Amino acid sequence: MHKTYKKSLVLNKRIIQLTVLITLAITGCAKINHVSTNLDRDNFKHYFSPTKVKMVEKEQDLAGKYKFLGLVEGESCQEKAYHAAPNEIDARTEARRKAYQLGANAIIFSQCVMITDDKAAKYCLASTVCYGRAFKVEQENK
Numbered sequence: 001m002h003k004t005y006k007k008s009l010v011l012n013k014r015i016i017q018l019t020v021l022i023t024l025a026i027t028g029c030a031k032i033n034h035v036s037t038n039l040d041r042d043n044f045k046h047y048f049s050p051t052k053v054k055m056v057e058k059e060q061d062l063a064g065k066y067k068f069l070g071l072v073e074g075e076s077c078q079e080k081a082y083h084a085a086p087n088e089i090d091a092r093t094e095a096r097r098k099a100y101q102l103g104a105n106a107i108i109f110s111q112c113v114m115i116t117d118d119k120a121a122k123y124c125l126a127s128t129v130c131y132g133r134a135f136k137v138e139q140e141n142k
Helices: 002-030 041-047 088-102
Strands: 054-056 066-078 106-116 126-137
Touching: 066 088, 088 106, 088 126
Parallel strands: 054 106
Antiparallel strands: 066 126, 106 126
């Protein structure tokens, strides 16, 4: 009887240890205070910002008063051979985002260039860069 009691005591001790361990694991996981996602205010605020910058062909097409804010550029980069090829759409979108950050609501692109086998750019196999001039155009009150 003495051996059975000892085995029972050891078994009960292990069950208690396992129960405590599981309880700690469950309660440790239950207290998640920080969740990291891309759903934050800044992402939403800036995601659609390029759409607020109108692409214009030439300065004469700017209606009303306007002010030149600065030069901007956008880049589309192909980092790995199996990634998508760089393109003008992504490069222009990045340039429009930068123009918006300057306070612009219009941009005139001067050119886009494709750069391949650029030894200076160690992170891109190929890239497309678009250059533009950012403008703030006064909106008419309607």
